[in-house]
Amino acid sequence: MDIFNLVIIAILIAFTAFFVASEFAIIRVRSSKIDQLVEEGNKNAIAAKKIITHLDEYLSACQLGITITALGIGWLGEETIHEILSPLFQLIHIPETAVTIISFSLSFAIITFLHVVVGELAPKTFAIHKAEAITLLSARPLIAFYKVLFPFIWVLNGSARVITRMFGLKPVSENDLAHSEEELRIIVSESFKSGEINQSEFKYVNKIFDFDDRIAKEIMVPRTEIISLEQASSLDNLMEVIQGEQFTRYPITDGDKDHIIGMINVKEIMTALIRSKDLSAKKLDSYIRPVIRVIETIPIHDLLVKMQKERIHMAILMDEYGGTSGLVTVEDIIEEIVGDIRDEFDMDEIPSIQKVKENHFILDAKLLITQVNSLLSIELDDEDIDTLGGWILTSNYDATEGDILTFDSYSFKIIEMEDHHIRYVEVMKMREVEELPETAGQRQLAQSAVSTSEAEIV
Structure with missing residues (x-):
């Protein structure tokens, strides 16, 4: 009988380990990794996805499982160990009054040690280090356990929700595991320190976090440094400017820089020159393309979306009085993420x-x-x-x-x-x-x- 009880105790400790490992694993596992496995057709991942999207219910199932097995271990364990140890103490002639106290104390210590170390601490450590693997392995058994004991879990979970709502708390969901920007910065920093990502990746991610906080005025070419051409300029004038400045696009003005009517693309003009061989008599008017005009305080993220949508690579920024304060190109915006982009014409450019x-x-x-x-x-x-x-x-x-x-x-x-x-x-x-x-x-x-x-x- 004692041997049978010991087997039952071992089984209960194993179930405790299962529920403890499952609880820590489903909390720690990354939802993005499970989503990736679901897309790859992993059947265990589909079950795991169901668990992490109904986290409150399945955490309750784990807690119920841990409680049931703990009660079983306590009920059988101490009595079984006591019955095994009592004859041994009698053989060494320990007084009967002391046998009960000593065997009870040792039984309690042994069962507590096995329950805490084997049933909880060791499984918890495994779950923290192997969260993904344990979640995938335990998902289906945990779902089956949840279905079998659903009435009890529903009652217990509902009762717990009534109590937590009295304190203004809501049930745990997958969304509650989302990370804030500051938490993501810390995660990225730790990943960089541990060698999971390189320095360039670390820099790009941090720049992306700063991207939404910047406005166009902060990255613009100021009005005083804008190289523009008059609408009435000839292509010969353009060629002189190109030789000196070597830009691809130039804003076109009608009088002054407060009246920018569009822009020209040097590539288009060069293509036309190759085809016709003679453009000396032509004006710039036929090559003027639209330009975006926006307020200088527009977030650069919104400006980039607008430029992508309208397929225009240059935006003229206006101040609060409607005058031109500067211009921004797509390259200026991209450089906010990847850093300076230098081509063969930027060799003499001095860093800021x-x-x-x-x-x-x-x-x-x-x-x-x-x-x-x-x-x-x-x-x-x-x-x-x-x-x-x-x-x-x-x-x-x-x-x-x-x-x-x-x-x-x-x-x-x-x-x-x-x-x-x-x-x-x-x-x-x-x-x-x-x-x-x-x-x-x-x-x-x-x-x-x-x-x-x-x-x-x-």
């Missing part, structure tokens, strides 16, 4: 951030205040302005080349201007300013124009 040495940078004045704050770990005020150059002019509207502003522990020196437009700023820690020769910043900038490899690009 050049690291000379630790705490010493040459920065493009168009760099956003938020980027400067992130780079230097400071808090420049960006409530009314967007760029580093704008911050300097706001602080000193009479700023000239060579002027220095200080903020926190950094100095900001204007090292290149074009008319009233600040182009480049040298930034360094205050304690390092006196160590650097007066013209070091200008010298670094000139060298970078020839070869960016002499400065570390960040």
Whole structure:
């Protein structure tokens, strides 16, 4: 009889392990992985999908199973172990009064150890490490158990819901397992640290998270830097501009940059030139294509969708007064995710951030205040302005080349201007300013124009 009871106890502990492992596995398993297996036709995955989409019910089933097996182990276990140990204690002449106490204590300790370690702790660890495999293996048996004991589960689950609703809680569902953006950032960061994704993938994912927070004004080519052509210009004028600028698309104006009527694509004109051989007498009018006009505060995600829908690669941004504030191309938007895209004509392009040495940078004045704050770990005020150059002019509207502003522990020196437009700023820690020769910043900038490899690009 004792042997039969021991077998029953072993079976109950095995069932406890099954329910514990199933409970932890279905909570931890990734829904996206199960969806992938469902698409591949995995039958166990179909059952698993049913469980994780009705998580509250099947967690209740697991809890009921654990409770039933625990009660069975407690009912049979202590009495069985007591009956096995009592004769042994009598053989070594332990007093009868002490046999009951000692055997009960040992029985309780042994059963508790087996139940906790074999029935719960070990299965929990296996489920955490092998959540997907255990979910697939346990899905069908768990569904069968749920169907057999459905009335009891329904009553118990309903009673639990009444209590939880008194505290304003809702039943657990698959959607409750969704991750917030901050949680996803942490997951991606941990995946990068563990080597599951590489640095480029880590960078792209983080840039995508920032993508929805950016507006077109932050990435635009400002009005002062727009290269445009007059509607009345000849193709000869266009060829002169192309030789100097080497862009693919140019906005076309009717008077000034506040009246941009469209754009031309150099590829289209070059194709026509190859076909007709003589375009010298033609005007630009026949090659003008529509251009998108949007407010400068439009989110770049919305602008990209609009450009894709209308198949137009250039958008003119308007300020609150209806004037042109800048332009954005599809390439400008894509660069927000993948970083700078440079072609064979960008070899002499100077990066917006050049690291000379630790705490010493040459920065493009168009760099956003938020980027400067992130780079230097400071808090420049960006409530009314967007760029580093704008911050300097706001602080000193009479700023000239060579002027220095200080903020926190950094100095900001204007090292290149074009008319009233600040182009480049040298930034360094205050304690390092006196160590650097007066013209070091200008010298670094000139060298970078020839070869960016002499400065570390960040």
